[in-house]
Amino acid sequence: MAAPNLQLDIAHMLAGGLVLASFLLLYQNRIFALLKVFALHSLLLSVAVAWQADIQGAPHLYITAGIAVVLKVLIIPGALYQMVKRLGIHREVETVVGIGPTMLAGMGLVALSIVLMLRVTETADTLAREDLAFALAVILLGLLTMVTRRNAISQVIAFMSIENGLILAATGARGMPLVVEISVAFSVLVALIVIGIFLFRIRERFDTVDMQALDRFSGERT
16 A cells, blocks of 8 residues: 555546646547547546545445446547548548647636635545546536537547546545446447437538538528
């Protein structure tokens, strides 16, 4: 068993690594690279959750970590990869604004998350306070990724990264009940199947999954 200070340092390092992976998601401009970074994002989450299971003495969190590995490191990136290949989606990820302004906005959101959470959770223990600050940063960076990407696949990945942030927050705050974690995992899997069906239908009907192009089409029809 590691010393208490070392345990906290490792937990914070893993949570901070998840924030850095969120910045990598913001930076990527190719779909396949985005899928690989999302797998890394989810792998860091699973390691962070497993570490929390060790230092909290909460064995059920190992199940959460295992679910994250199976679903978000293996199944979901693999399924999205096959969707991209079968749909013939353009490999470049089109953005609403440039990478530079987006990264600056992301830095501002991280600073906001840290300041806000450290003030709101003054009475909480050190581990929960800092992990919640990192988790809020991951969630806000996921939202930023979602609103600055036009491609439907990239928005799906951004949504999944937000869910990773929610899991980090729940484990840092002494976890959710196991039944909730399992139900969330299966909900994500069902959502992926539904999203896949809709993407194939959209591609078949409109010959694109670019959200801006779909908005233009909707405007023309109205």
